[in-house]
Amino acid sequence: MDTPLNLVNVTLEYPDGEDTLKALDRVSLAVGAGDFLALVGPSGSGKSSLLAVSAALIRPTSGAVTIDGEVVTGLRDADLTALRREKIGIIFQQPNLLPSLTSAEQLVLADHLRGKPLMAARRRAAELLDVVGLGTVRDKRPHQLSGGQRQRVNIARALMGRPRVLLVDEPTAALDHERSAGIVRLLREVTDEFNVATVMVTHDTDFVSLTDTVATMRDGRIRSLQPSGSVTSRASS
């Protein structure tokens, strides 16, 4: 099976005074193409750390991270950067858009930084803005957009490089319920349409029914991995 993201026995330690703190403790996780995984758990349980090692932003202390068949834990920094640019889309809570650029230009710039030809980048930007429902505001700047629209630009931008893995940290934390639902629905759609492996950290169990699997973390470990249908009826934790 095509498994764009694979973690085997990943441990990430930070020095903690005389001691060490295990942000991740022997985590193994496989996310297939077209799979949408929700990552839940209390604050400090290791969710952001799991995203950071999956994005090859942090090297784990031990264990193996494989992205699109390539074991990244052994790569040099320059190769890591290239792999991240080609294979990974990252979406954080704050869209971090450039204030002076239109929606289309935010996307074109992302491809320009990858060294892609301008014409192709413009075409892809227009297509992706249509996919995320922003076709009519492609010439608007961030301050002219709603919070939900800005997050949609962020998602479209993350897809510009045709990633295999989409890593999303609390994408709805700054949005109201209705807009949050729209964003998670969009993540579901793009996961299917572009066949990416998507991991979304969320504290909002309201929307996990749109995902395939829910991984619950505690103390750096994945305590349970369940089909989303079996956890949706529970009150939010």
Ligand code: ADP
């Ligand atoms: P979550 O995203 O679930 O809130 P994190 O992955 O941010 O959890 O953090 C997991 C644990 O690792 C926490 O105990 C946190 O304090 C610790 N941690 C995270 N980043 C660092 C860091 N850069 N240096 C030291 N400890 C860290």
Ligand code: MG
């Ligand atoms: Mg976090």
